[in-house]
Amino acid sequence: KEIYLNGFAGVLPKVNIDLNKLEMAAQQAMSSKAFAYIAGGAGNEDTLRGNRQAFEKHKIVPRMLRDVGQRDTSVELFGKKLPSPFLLAPVGVLEMVHPEADVAVARAASKLDVPYIFSNQASRPMEECAAAMHQGHRWFQLYWSKSNDLVASFVQRAERCGCSALVVTLDTTLLGWRTRDLDIAYLPFLEGKGIAQYTSDPVFQKMLDLPDDAPDMKRRVTYQSLRGLVSMVKHYPGGSFFSKLLSGKPIKAVRTFVSTYSNPCTTWDDLKFLRSITSLPILLKGILHPDDARKALDHGVDGVVVSNHGGRQVDGAIATLDALPGIANVVNKKIPILLDSGVRGGADVFKALALGATAVCIGRPYVYGLALAGEGGVTEVLRNFMTDFDLTLGLSGFKSIAEITPACLAGGPS
Ligand code: FNR
Secondary structure (H helix, E strand, O other): OHHHHHHHOOOOOOOOOOHHHHHHHHHHHOOHHHHHHHHOOOOOOHHHHHHHHHHHHOOEOOOOOOOOOOOEOOEEEOOEEEOOOEEEOOOOOHHHOOOOHHHHHHHHHHHHOOOEEEOOOOOOOHHHHHHHHOOOOEEEEEEOOOOHHHHHHHHHHHHHOOOOOEEEEOOOOOOOOOHHHHHOOOOHHHHOOOOHHHHOOHHHHHHHHOOOOOHHHHHHOOOHHHHHHHHHHOOOOOHHHHHHHHOOHHHHHHHHHHHHOOOOOOOHHHHHHHHHHOOOOEEEEEEOOHHHHHHHHHOOOOEEEEOOHHHOOOOOOOOHHHHHHHHHHHHOOOOOEEEOOOOOOHHHHHHHHHOOOOEEEEOHHHHHHHHHHHHHHHHHHHHHHHHHHHHHHHHOOOOEHHHOOHHHEOOOOO
16 A cells, blocks of 8 residues: 555655566675575575475465455564564675665564574674664574584574574585576685675684684684685686785684685584573474484474575475475474575465475565665565555455465365
């Protein structure tokens, strides 16, 4: 209504309503490197497309004459009431698209009471974002570092910042084969972008103070992922340039980040350590197999995020909406299930909820809003999602989220 009335007065929306057009407009507003990094997926981008195809495949069957005048889109998550069933997914390196980066997103999220999951790869320290959010809901996303001291420090900072849950991303222990980035031989981290969460950390700073050959440094930091990165950059045209750059003193922070940020040797047993250092709810992000959902339950995890990282990790991986029913079946409502990757409107949110999600996370669309109009752009994208979902709910014949079941979709149980 507000958009139509504004239009009557000659005021048009700040950002495109159609999310495909939003992406095209954002592409014009950002550098080609930034767009490749943000929009791209892994490999042939089959999973990037597959996420969308899975949403397109399912159909809502609207019901009529059911008095939907008063609707409630709220949902409860870990004892907190959210106005709508969405959160903002953790997205790193936002300084590539807007100077205010994560802080602008934090402000928009807090004003609309939408939880924001701070990225471990954020361009701004979580303390700054938390300060911009007042009472707004925030969570912290952790990449499981090789250094337990660093993990503990991040978790402590998150607790101090008022984060109310910890999301551990499991699908990025190695960086996926991201063809658009490889084509232009570009990785933002090598420019030191997206590592402010690290450089603002006291434990990370101590690591920088250590000489390269300090035994302590050697103990805490294995160089496995550095070796992985060096072999990867050799595939880039100009790879030898980066290899040289990686050995230069001035980029010690980048090098230390690269060598510690994630650990492909992590196993289910390691969850004990995380559990021992925090009482925050722990969610595992990147769950796609029902057996992993079962393991998550067995390990006392508090929630799972069904995610393929927006198609950026394993190309050919199952679409998240296709993975959801099997996981929902195993989880059997014991813990919340979030879903992301390819959510592009109210109907997608409805479909994910029908197939067993408690809420969804939104990734690239809010980044495009940020690129086009900063905080105001993120706000508009979020409000559009909220309104679109409310309309989908009502026009489908439902008043509340509790009424959304598999029976709302074609082919579901009647
Ligand atoms: C991400 N994602 C991500 N996930 C995470 O756990 N930590 C991170 O730092 C990032 N960074 C990141 C950067 C960019 C540019 C993108 C596009 C994505 C993944 C993100 O949380 C989420 O899983 C996907 O973005 C969801 O898919 P859509 O909505 O972008 O299709």
